[in-house]
Amino acid sequence: MTDHVTLTIDERTVTVPKGTGLVETAQAAGIEIPVFCYEPRLGPPVGACRMCLVEIEGMPKLQAGCTLTAQEGMVVRTARTSPLASEGQNSTLEFILVNHPLDCPVCDKGGECPLQDLTFRYGPGNTRMTFDKRTQEKPIPLSPTIALDRERCILCYRCTRFSESVSEDNDLVPLNRGANTVIGTFEDQPYRSRFSGNVVELCPVGALTSTQYRFEARPWDIQESPSVCGLCPVGCNISATTREGKVKRIQSRNHPQIDEGWLCDKGRFTYGHLTAADRIKTPLLKGEAGFEPLEWDDALDQAETLLRAGGDTVVTAFSGTESTEQAYALGRLLRAGLGANGAVLPEEIPTALDAYRAPLSSIRDATTIVILTRDLVADRAPIVDLWVKAARRNGATILTEIPEEKLEDAVLISDNAAHAAWLAQDIDAKSAFYLPRTPNGRGVADAWSAAGDGEASNEEPRVVIVSGDDAAADPAVRALAAGADFVIGIGLFQESFEGLADLVLPATSYLERDGTTVNLEGRVQRQRRAVIAPCPDELAWISKLAERFEVEVSPHASLAFEEISGRIYGGVSFAEIGEQAPLPPAAEKGAPVPAPKPVQVPVADGLRVIRYRPLFSGPVVDRVPEVEFQKADHEVGMNPADARERGVIDGDMVTVNSRGNFHRFKARIVRDLPAGTVRLSTYAEGDLTEFVAVRK
């Protein structure tokens, strides 16, 4: 066992793999070495807080256990058996507490606070501090979503290390020195990062709290529901905290292969959409003066009538936000009941890509990563960007152009499925990740194919079903709908369907339903109902409607999944998916994929505009005012060289113009952006043409 070491901790002998940290080693022996600053996901230990002091035989001074790794024959004594270590930890806690406000009764962290817990276990029973404590203005907004209480901060530097070495935004920093050190941003600007909310979870005290959760609940009156985020194709594992039937916060539920315990702010902070003012709770029928509520029985009658009128010409446009079961149920109703095989699917993913399947965590160990995406990875699949950054820190080479030669070690990341399927073969990549545009586009496509077969009708659709608010916002879908006689909408928000649909049926959000989704790796994961929706579940009414067409559709997600699984997922059950879903193995490599046609890039004077969908956009985000500040609609992304040429530095206001249209934007320097291009949100002013001039 040369790759293992054996040592003694508090008289217990323990054997661990070489290189195991002392904290983990102790844990393996059933012994706690308490920590504050230690957090291996943030990079090498810093040994700052001194909570983990232990006695090591042969070393004169107490040592910070978090900075050491297990060595053969080491003899370690923690506070349990060493009076010196015990005194050391007591000292550390006393020092942490001398300037800590001890306002636990009004602190959101109270009850789930490591400082509280460790003080109870290792700390002094009383205070010897008789001087005025350091007081500071509190709480101050770190951003509209995060409150900072500098008095409570114990300067463990977890938050700033996250900003520096995980999200790499470098916008949350320590300021000043010594006892005057505080955490902050440049000129008190809001901390704006796609990942900022993680610092709330990282903070071991109540210094960084969520403004949304502030004073909303106590740890002893909340429930946690394990689920999976439904807002992008990564499918981060989440835990939804609820109190009295309402979602109060979203936290991560570390899936080491998918998210490593990180969440993006969209996933964390936008649950407020559940209670949006225009949330659809009952069926709506278009009347003279806009939508009017409708009784359910009448709504099903209306739906039946419309569907019969549409017959096999009905086309369904999916958003990719549906659960696989919902898409399947709709598919059964339409394909089996009406022979309506026409669908606008958000994604079509060649099966050839399944041969390049790998867990997202494997990106971290890549030596070469080829990224071919128009949107930044972070906008499309945020957590993937963190894995790429981890890889780059580990020394990986990042290529943003199609490589000329074979790269067996390469990981390919692409937003073009067909191209990716071909390129992965062409360069003989190790693995390939297609980044779908929608959260469950894969599952929806799977469900649609599992629901039936048969060709779509060639006739113009007389009825179009617009499933989901994202489809309702899609110009192509709207154009299709405009040509139909009737439009049935299924969605969350009334505004999405104004002027579009004749009949609207309410939908549930991913936090309100049971079911499965398929993430970009091809991993089937379970979503759990955290709160009851303000309307019946889609499966319930689809099942009823299907009865009228003599199609049997189960109203239960578990049974629907069993059916789907039997058809396309090799019969795996809900139980086998479990809380931390496994990834199916990569498929065998198949037949060669033909090369796709190259895309012509137009050239002209000026900077070419790349329109992109920012992470903070879409119907859910639009309904949560707290994340408004994260929107990028008033920004123009520029390549550093282009910016320099125009004397522009990050944060400057610039004028962007084309053909007489002028707009002011805030310049953002984007290093990954090709020279000669600028990035504009699809939601930014639309009258700018493809080529623009930018000046300060």
Add this chain to the structure above:
Amino acid sequence: MGVALFEKIQEIRAIYPEGTQSALLPALRLAQEEYGWLSPDALREVADALDVTPAVCKSVASFYDQFHLEPVGEHLVEVCTNVSCALYGAQQVLEAFQDELGCRAGETSDDGKVTLSTIECLGGCGWGTIVAVDHHYRTGVKPEDAAAIVKELS
């Protein structure tokens, strides 16, 4: 404005291995020499020239005593008041400067010319009291020297 500083910072950057942030301290010093202090805009300029965030610049600048994140006078008079200089009578020297300049330590004279400050050990302990006048050391300064030094600066 700005371009010359950018170029100068690139020259410094070239001294250090690529991909490192070592030029940050010298760059902050340059910017401070150029603008007198490190205003938010100066920090943004340095950040841009070094490809770091303004927050990092501020984080680093605020750690070091020599960087001014608030405006200071044209000239700087820093009186060492650490142990050895204090034993020679640094306090009396400091008070003499306060009288001459009509401002307290930590402040700038009314005409904006001179900022007076105490400072920790300057590393001239055997030759105290040390007063750094625009960063050049004067050794063995006595209270009665204050008037002449202030005169030099006006």
Add this chain to the structure above:
Amino acid sequence: MSHKQVVMAGTDTRDLTKLAEYEAVGGYASLAKARTLGPEQITNELMASELRGRGGAFFPTGRKWSFVPSPEQNPNPHYLVINADESEPGSFKDNEIISRVPHRFIEGCLITAHAVLAKHVYVYIRGEYLGPYEILVAALEELKQRPDLRGDVTIVVHRGAGAYICGEETALLDSLEGKRGQPRTKPPFPAIAGLYASPTVVNNVETIATVPAIVEMGGAEYAKLGVPNSRGTRLISVSGHVERGGNYEVEPGISLKDLIFAPELGGGVPGGRAVKAVIPGGSSTVILTGDELDVGYDFDSLLAKNTAMGSAGVIVLDERVCMVQLGIRVSEFYEHESCGKCTPCREGTRWMTQILRKLEAGEATERELDLLLSVCDRINGKCLCPLGDTAAMAIASYVAKFRDEFVAHLDGGACPCGDHSPLDGVLAPVAQHIHDHASELVPA
């Protein structure tokens, strides 16, 4: 008495800041000799010399160099970093070395670079040392015309910006990397992963300025100077209540009394006043009372008195000095200079100052005096780097050795020194620093 000069040799008669003058006294001959030797041979000479680091930690220099991995073991470039951050209150020797024998120092750098396989030398000089910086840069300008001397080694002078902690070697490396200068945890030690995570040797200016002499005379010969465990010569900075403040190069083992009183050294206390106390090695060392001056100024003798040579800054305090005020001034310095990374140092130094201020105001009770000692005890040995540990030890030593004086301040008591203490009045300097930017951000 005349004292053997090694580092400052030749400065009595010549201006050695000039390359030509330095060469005229045999300068750069050691470099030529060193280049005929292999790196290992030089390291062996250093081992034989028993030279120990002059920066404060007193680590054997030859041994430090021997830790550097071979290029086969670690292909990264090797770096030599010179610690010229000299900020320890009481020390000003490196200032004088750079100002008066810059070429000897540079020669030491080039020899050491050869010995530790470094092509890049960084001299981290404290930002306040503008004078020495200019002299060093001028000397390096002269060297530019002499590729024969320079070889393929580049020497970059990097200025700090005002932070005592950057004297600690790993904080120095972080600062040199353009970061906040905060100490790193060790291991890994700089020799394995230092600057830019590459093998790095960090040495003090005086240590390096001694190297040419060792190469010239041979390690064994050098080791004949001084006393066991403290070989060679040391530049001792003498300041405070002495007639002749200054740096004196002497052989360790000389008595502390002589350092203070010998006419060619400290020259005695002005006004014939009695010595109340002596800080022997810079403000982070344990204080000695006026009764403890019959001690050899060397590692072993001072260790026997629980103190150390540190950075060889001897501060003499006469009978008028209030020890509580000294405590505040020193404690405040460390509070101001604490980097803020580790808890005991950041919070503990602040707490010490608070208690000391209360004591000085006559508002403290015996319990608070004990609390002060307990706080010192709880800082000591728990910190990430020695800053907090040594600060606590120093303050605790003032109480231990002058307890009566502290007790006299208790319960509305007054200072036995009356208002004659020369430290009177300087007790709010930190608040008077212009760079106290935090004051705006952080209301008291």
